[in-house]
Amino acid sequence: MDKINLNLYGLNFQKQVEKKEDEKNNVAENKAPVQQEGKKVDSEAIYSAMQLSAAQNKAAVLGNALTIDPKKYLDDESIARIQASMGDFENSVEDMTNVIKAEFPGLSEAQAAALAAKAVLQTM
Numbered sequence: 001m002d003k004i005n006l007n008l009y010g011l012n013f014q015k016q017v018e019k020k021e022d023e024k025n026n027v028a029e030n031k032a033p034v035q036q037e038g039k040k041v042d043s044e045a046i047y048s049a050m051q052l053s054a055a056q057n058k059a060a061v062l063g064n065a066l067t068i069d070p071k072k073y074l075d076d077e078s079i080a081r082i083q084a085s086m087g088d089f090e091n092s093v094e095d096m097t098n099v100i101k102a103e104f105p106g107l108s109e110a111q112a113a114a115l116a117a118k119a120v121l122q123t124m
Contacts, residue, residue, distance in 0.1 A: 092120045 070079055096116035101107065107115070 089120065089124075092123075093117050096120055 070082075074082070093113065093116045096119050097112050100112045100115050100119075101109075104112070
């Protein structure tokens with residue numbers, strides 16, 4: 001008869017991996033957390049810097065958006081069609097905003113406009 005070989009290597013390997021993980025966890029638990037001391041920063045200064053950064057990014061995006069000339073990319077018929085559809089969309093959003101404000105008087109103007117835009121987009 002042939003010798004029956006058990007996969008002892010795989011079993012022993014798994015035990016060794018478990019032992020190493022336990023040893024690593026014990027070593028990590030025994031170490032005391034290191035306190036890093038740095039200079040204190042005013043949170044208002046950070047917030048102001050973030051607001052300034054956002055304003056600069058928005059200005060950069062809007063500045064680039066205003067320089068696009070659609071006549072370079074579209075013919076007059078396409079421009080007229082897009083303008084007409086945008087006018088219809090804006091009118092639909094305005095009408096839906098009025099309906100939402102009448103139904104939910106506690107909502108702000110921005111919230112009502114956001115809900116109206118989503119509702120109009122779902123109907124299209």
